[in-house]
Amino acid sequence: MQSVTYRVDQSPVTPYQYLQDVEKYAGNIECLECEARAWYVRGSMSGGRERSACFAAHHTDECEIRTVVLVVDDPDVVPDEGADTARIVVDLDKRKAQDIMVPEPRDRQPTDTLWGAIHKKYANAADYPINKSLRQILSCLIKNPSYPEDDATIRIVCDGGRIALEGEVRQLLSYQTQLSGIDPGVVRLYWGLITNVNRKDGNTWLNCGDYRTEPSLLIRDEELEEEMLKAFRLKSLDDLEGAYFIVMGWLSGSETKPIINFGFAKYIAFVKYRVRDEDEV
Structure with a gap:
């Protein structure tokens, strides 16, 4: 996910915004659709491919906005x-x-x-x-x-x-x-x-x-x-x-x-x- 919800006021949060105020957002973000608790995932390199920073969550089975797969x-x-x-x-x-x-x-x-x-x-x-x-x-x-x-x-x-x-x-x-x-x-x-x-x-x-x-x-x-x-x-x-x-x-x-x-x-x-x-x- 490239956007999540800030639980306090329901405003959207991007990875860039998250890094600007980690203390404010950490532990207080959730999926926009299924409201599962979310966390920040750092960008990485694997097999010569770069993965951008994003958010992840343990989504419900019905959630349709999952962009990464957790294993x-x-x-x-x-x-x-x-x-x-x-x-x-x-x-x-x-x-x-x-x-x-x-x-x-x-x-x-x-x-x-x-x-x-x-x-x-x-x-x-x-x-x-x-x-x-x-x-x-x-x-x-x-x-x-x-x-x-x-x-x-x-x-x-x-x-x-x-x-x-x-x-x-x-x-x-x-x-x-x-x-x-x-x-x-x-x-x-x-x-x-x-x-x-x-x-x-x-x-x-x-x-x-x-x-x-x-x-x-x-x-x-x-x-x-x-x-x-x-x-x-x-x-x-x-x-x-x-x-x-x-x-x-x-x-x-x-x-x-x-x-x-x-x-x-x-x-x-x-x-x-x-x-x-x-x-x-």
């Missing part, structure tokens, strides 16, 4: 959503993509546990025999935001089996626009879309919209940033603009400006996109 960068294999989703387990120490679902054991009763706190106990491998990834869960959420079924449970383990989070998925998982009423400091899952990245006072912010009023993921120090660059093979965190994320973390900030915090790169996953080159099939 998933380094996609995972997403499992059949028809499988039994009664129990999901994620081992944050393993990144290898495997089946996301674990069938409910027929000879065991569900265990009631408190959710939202880190438990100092260890997982029983007999209950959750197969490892999954946060990224696979995110891939399913992008296709179906209501995933998984209402009574599905999740167990997230790390550090050799310590349970970091456990409970009903629907009680533990929140989209970026559904953070009202969540207590600060409570560990849970969050997911959403990164529309822009900025840096201020030595911190890096992955913003889910207007950095002043909408949620942001906070990268507190250079060590975490370097860990993420290495873990996700990024040249810069700016490469995450337009990416979906899922993270195990906690909230700080305020009701009017939620801040999502997390401690290590293994606690977060992305489905990252790039603009498809013209010569790609």
Whole structure:
């Protein structure tokens, strides 16, 4: 797209205008037709061809003004959503993509546990025999935001089996626009879309919209940033603009400006996109 809408006053914005006042427009632009959140895409050279700077968005299927095609960068294999989703387990120490679902054991009763706190106990491998990834869960959420079924449970383990989070998925998982009423400091899952990245006072912010009023993921120090660059093979965190994320973390900030915090790169996953080159099939 060569023109988008500025959400504040519905005025049109071109790439040139965007660059004249990035702080004003970043996180506040959307598709003229389907109103999907948009982000700025820098110009580039590929195969001797120059691609002009433009805007991109995750348009609705019915939108007719898409001018670039987004493709998933380094996609995972997403499992059949028809499988039994009664129990999901994620081992944050393993990144290898495997089946996301674990069938409910027929000879065991569900265990009631408190959710939202880190438990100092260890997982029983007999209950959750197969490892999954946060990224696979995110891939399913992008296709179906209501995933998984209402009574599905999740167990997230790390550090050799310590349970970091456990409970009903629907009680533990929140989209970026559904953070009202969540207590600060409570560990849970969050997911959403990164529309822009900025840096201020030595911190890096992955913003889910207007950095002043909408949620942001906070990268507190250079060590975490370097860990993420290495873990996700990024040249810069700016490469995450337009990416979906899922993270195990906690909230700080305020009701009017939620801040999502997390401690290590293994606690977060992305489905990252790039603009498809013209010569790609």
